[in-house]
Structures are given as C-alpha cells and as structure tokens.
Amino acid sequence: MTDGHLLIAWHGRTGTSEALAASAAAGAAANGSLLPAADVSPDDLLAAAGYLFVCPENLASMSGEMKEMFDRCYYPVLGKLNGRPFATIIAAGSDGEGAQRQIDRIAKGWRLKRVAEPWIVNTEAQSPEAILAAKTLEPSTLQTAREMGEALAEGIASGMF
Incomplete structure (x- = not known):
C-alpha cells in the first residue's frame, strides 16, 4: 500500500542534480x-506512489550511485511497482542519452509508466575542469524543476496517473 507521495531519488557530485532534485521537492511540498x-531502500x-529519478550522466551512463540504488532495490520490488508513474531529470555535459536509456530500461522492467518527457539538462561541461566544477543553474531551470515536482505530486495526489 502506498502513501500517495512522490519519491525523488537523486545522486550527484557537482551540485546540478542536487539542485534540480531539491527544486522538484520544493514543488512537490508535503506530497x-x-x-x-x-539512502533509498x-x-x-514500495511506499511511494510515483518516482522522479535525478542523476548525472557519467561516461555515457547513469552515475554509479544511482545504478547502485537500482541494483540494490531492483529484485526486492520487481512485480510490485507495476503501473506507477515516473519521470527523469538527467544532468549532462553533452547529450545525456546513455543515462536516460539505462533508466528507461530499468523502468520498463519494473513496469513503470512514464508520465513526463525525459528532461536532460545540458551543462555543456566538456573539459575535465568544467566537468568536475561545481555548477550553478539558471533560475528558470530551477523553476522548471520545481514545476515538474509540483505537477508530478499533484498528478499522483489527484489520481490522474
């Protein structure tokens, strides 16, 4: 039995994913x-009614910590999340498609239902220094993340998803 809330699971090292996830959580508020x-178990x-997965793309893959979460949790919840809504935000220095594909394949195995278009936030960081540097996002990007969190939480709470 779910408690009707949106779980926002995130990982990051340079501030981008964390800021996006925190903004989405602010939009979702109490929901x-x-x-x-x-920390995701x-x-x-199982307690959440829907999911927002937020992580960077590292070396054309989702971040190791996000992959570890899926590895740890995949089989214990297999067959128990069918039809639940999900969305993704990928922070990337280029295209982000590799990480997006990986999460989509896992979501397909869990039989989750995508309810928002994949969102890839491209920071265009290409040099080692730029990739490893702390990132600051535009207020409009953070506002979009906030609105995404709000829309997902409201969709879950209203039974729209």
Missing part, C-alpha cells in the same frame, strides 16, 4: 520526499 540514492520505493 514529496527527497532521498539521496544511497526497497521499502521507500
């Missing part, structure tokens, strides 16, 4: 919960 990927996934 959302924000957890670092390292199968029970957290």
